[in-house]
Amino acid sequence: MNNACENGLKRRDFLVTLAGGLSVGFLTGITGRLFGAGAVTTTPVNSYVKVGSDGSITLLYGGSEMGQGSMSGLAQILAEELMVDWKQIVVEQALAGSITYVTGGSSAVRTNYSPLRTAGATARELLVAAAMLATGDQTRSSYAAASGKIVYTPSGGGATLTWNYGDLAVLAAGTDAQALLPAVIPLTNPANFRIIGKPVARVDIPSKVNGSAIYGIDVWFPDMVFGVIKHCPTIGGVLAITPAKPAAAIAVVPCKASDNRGAVVAGTYNAVAVVASNTWAARNIARSLSVSWKLPTSTTNVDSAGILAQAQQLLTSGTPLVAESSNPGANAPNMESQVASAMTGAAKQVGGTFSFPYVAHATMEPLNCTAKITFSGSTPVSCEIWAPTQAANWVVGTAAGITGLPATAITVHVTMLGGGLGRKIEQDYISQAVQVAMVVKKPVKLTWLREEDFGHDNYRPMALVQANAGLDAANKIAAWSYRIVTPSILGQRGWLPPGAVDSQAVEGAVHLPYNLGTYITEWVSSPAGIPLGFWRSVGCSLNSFVTESMIDMLAKTAGIDPFVFRAGLITDPRAKAVLAAADSLSSWRKSLVAGHAWGMAIVQSFGTWVCEVIEISQPVAGSLKIHRVACVVDCGTVVNPDSVEAQMQGGILHGLSNALWGQMTFTNGVANQTNFNKYRMLKMSEAPTITVQIMPSTAAPSGTGEPGVPPSAPALANAYASLSTGKRVTSLPFFPGATMGGL
Amino acid sequence: MFTLNINGQNYQANVTDGNTPLLWVLRDVLGLTGTKYGCGIEVCGACTVTIDGQREHACVYNVSSAVGKKIVTVEGLSTDNSHPVQKAWINNQVPQCGYCQSGMIMATVGAINAGHHGSEILPEVPHLCVCGTYSRLKKAIQTL
Known part of the structure; x- marks a missing residue:
């Protein structure tokens, strides 16, 4: 105390x-x-x-x-x-x-x-x-x-x-x-x-609303110096020769790479920090600084075409791990054969191959960290850090590892975060700032300019999914097979025991609310050359798109209304109630004007049920007009209904924006999208009207920050499949290669 | 050294390169950090200020060009949140992370300065908000 x-x-x-x-x-x-x-x-x-x-x-x-x-x-x-x-x-x-x-x-x-x-x-x-x-x-x-x-x-x-x-x-x-x-x-x-x-x-x-909120990037001292980071543009590349300090720079500091808990990787310098009297000066020096990098011998694992080719091969010939099945005692080959048999016997079948790109976090506040170390001679005595971090306690460990100080000599201030979205759990930008402070011996703020923020993210992983399902004569699901090929977020950071299924890779594909008949859900791990991270709703941003698209495809094949079809398969009483409420809230869908269509999806994530119904039209080819969204959420006991509404509104737009345009591609290890002009996102004029209804509940509270995201993309795809000018989208984003003009 | 009039006060900005964007002079040299860096290429709008009443993007506005003009940043609206735009933002609980909101607010102020009201303001604020506060932004702006 x-x-x-x-x-x-x-x-x-x-x-x-x-x-x-x-x-x-x-x-x-x-x-x-x-x-x-x-x-x-x-x-x-x-x-x-x-x-x-x-x-x-x-x-x-x-x-x-x-x-x-x-x-x-x-x-x-x-x-x-x-x-x-x-x-x-x-x-x-x-x-x-x-x-x-x-x-x-x-x-x-x-x-x-x-x-x-x-x-x-x-x-x-x-x-x-x-x-x-x-x-x-x-x-x-x-x-x-x-x-x-x-x-x-x-x-x-x-x-x-x-x-x-x-x-x-x-x-x-x-x-x-x-x-x-x-x-x-x-x-x-x-x-x-x-x-x-x-x-x-x-x-x-x-x-x-008055500029007084202090984000990490706003921490300011009269005697501070300003650094920018310059990574090797090629992922996996390292510094070959430390560049000489230009006269205009205060310092040029080689920075070691760090692991996901902030431990530096010995001898692996993957960036240099350029320090000057202000960020703009540092930026200009960094731009003109010629740095000799040693590139990785192979870039196959950090190249979009190479990664997709590997994933396609793994989809058919990889060794899967079973995440879930209707018969937990059976091994993979046995279970696959049971499902195949049920599929063959099904009255109607649907299926598809779904593909997902890497996506960036693109938080509005780029990565940054301020560090100040005091010294006795050349020995660090104390370290103070101001950071927009989602993991304050890990920052202590990161700083301890670099400075050699005990935790008691390290003070970590968590500032406001200009968005986190999962990126600011990582320690790379913290580690770099501490490394620079050790050298410059002054308070230093290290900023990742937007190009570095896009180019060196821990990205939401790509994925390739093969899903198939069969209906029996009564239009119930008789067979379901699901195989996702995606690199392992947990495995890449050494957090996955050998032989275990990465929970992040299959979340949203397991514990589905539907009776799936004879089913199997499998994961095949693909090589992870690109740095991976936790992105708002993580695996559900992949898997829920597939599962809710598949359910919609089954409903269309059965010729049954998507609400009625789902109601017939769902037994969870809370899910049923959410579905019924969304049915009522979206009654407008029964009298849409000509040329409009609607689609829906319901997903449970982070303990919370969310059903979204979306109305769209397509006035011009190559884009969609999203008119409105009805959203019903059951997140248990509600602490602040206004915040729940805001999180649903925000999650829906985040999901829609990324479904339409979100995509990072890599060529020979170099990111192709380096600023918002090449990473289109939804703007106010494109945002639909969103109505949120919160279910009253006395159940334990569940999450709200992420659950708005997963249903939005499949609901959009399901709407698009119903549009006269539309089609079934199985590859995200809807409109790849989109750019965004200046203001 | 450049003399800048910001929020009604004169500041001496100790910077040698006249091409330095006003954004970095405000933030790094003067410690006025309410104006945000988002993209540096006039796409996101987070750096918006008004100069002689008009909305401008501080990330590409040279400090030398700002001399002799009246610069207003979000800090200049009011510290007690009494400005009508600030009030509208609070009444509608607009911000989430809040990082883009300085720019949203200043673009709205610029639009009002130009004589726009309510829905007319909306096209004047084509900024990015990754949190997705657009529903509430629209509501807030439509009250102005």
Whole structure:
């Protein structure tokens, strides 16, 4: 607790010294709300709650706010149980440490919901215990907590007493109060929730409309220097000769490659950082810097044509691992033969080969990191890092490995993230900044200019899928075979045990809600020369496209409405309810104007059911007009319905944008798309009207950051297949090679 | 050294290369980081400011050309979020990650300066938002 307090104070010291007039801005940026800089002392009641002598209530946030709203969502959970009003609280980003966690997998609310309720309630009970110490009366029912006050009403009559939390904080933080904590911390009855489930205003938004939110790329010190990174353009290439420092540069620093947890790869320098007095100067020096690279002996595994050829071969002749089947006891050949037999006996069959490109994260804020190392002579003494990171605690390890410092000498500030989408879990850009800070011995901000950000991403992997299915005479699925060839995200980073199926490769292809009859789902691992990463919804961005396209193809073959067909195959009651709600919400589809078509898809991902119905037309060949989307979501208990709506809106557009145009291609190891002009994305004028309906639920909360994405692409494809000028799209993107003009 | 009028204040920008884009002068030299770098090639719009009232892309606007003109960045609208565009953004809870929003807001301000209102503003904001805040952006803009 003392550490947390010191860290909090240290943070504010930094804030106040930062760039003079900008310091107030930084406060709003990080905390979401401005609070005065008077002589306020704060007392940590527990790891998540600090109470100020002025009555201020500060809630610590251990995640990474990248637009998904969890900085507010987690605070809502704490505030609910702490019995404070939403307008009373300030949210403060925690330094890397005991309460920070890896932000990914749409996990913030679903994994923190119960622990944070308990944390908030524990802080509340400690404050009650402090009041008990003040009165000497330990009758819990005589105390009530509300709006940041404890009110004591003696059971035998007498005057009531009222304390602000600030009056009790010091006592609450002591061991005497802890001794009075009940064995079981009572939680609020959900029927009485005041803040959970309410569309409260997000705490980070005020700072995002006046320039005061501080993203990693905005960290600024008067004495800092600015670096840009220049990787070997060919993936897998390394530095042959360290280039001489041009006179205009402050430094040219060779940077070692690092693995996915930040450990540097000895002797493998895959980039140089150029440091100058500002980013533009660094950029110009880097552009004109002639660097001698040693290229990989073969680029087959980092070339789109080569990779596709290998995948095509593996699709027919590779050795599959069974991810799931209707008969878990059977081995692959046995099961494949059972499915083949059922397929032959089916009344009607559909099938297709589906292909997917690599796609980029393309976060609006490119990768960057600021590092400052203090030295005693040439020995590092301490290291401070400011980074837009989804994995604060890993950053500590990355810095420890490079500096040789213990974790206690490393401070990691998580800034606002201008999008993360899975990319900012990686450690490469952090490692490079620390390596540069070791050399320049000044605070340094290292930025990946957009060309480097596109050209050296950890990409969503390509995939090739062969899917076949057969219907029986009653139009039920009798046979289903599914084989995906895709490189392994987990395997590439050494996280996959030998012989195991990569869960990321098959998510969205297993645990389907449909009765598939006799079925097999297999994965064939393909070579992974391109760096791979977790991209919003990961495997579901591949597999759900195939499965929901296949279901639509089956429905069309059966001549049955896609809603009716799915309803006949789904047994999960929540899925059935979502389907029925989407049917009602999209009643407009029954009276579309001529030349329009609709399509739908339903997917469960990260625990959440989402059904999307999309209306399109094609006024001109080579593009589509997306008119509207109806979306029904069941994500269990809702913390902030406004944030759920926003995540569905955003996830749908992200999925549609990438379905239409998203594609990275590589020629001999070099990325062909290096900026947004060659990586077209949806714009406001192209965005459909989106209606989101949230199912009421008392089930445990599930994810919302990613689940909007998976149904959008197949729903679009299913609509396109119904359009008179359309066709069944089995290869993404819909319109490859699209470019985007300037403003 | 260039003298720049930003948000009504004069700043001395210590930079030797007059071709340096205003974006990097604002961000790196002056520490005014509300204006964002997104693409550097006038495609995404994140760097939008107004110069003499018109929306401009700071990533390609030379600092030497900005001398003697009135530059307004997102920081110049208000610090208490009282500007009508800021209010519309908050009322509609527009931002997600928020990184593109400075540019969206400044392009909207530029469109209003040019006499546009409501839906007329929409074509003036052809920027990129990877989070997909377009539904709420449209709602917010249509109130202006």
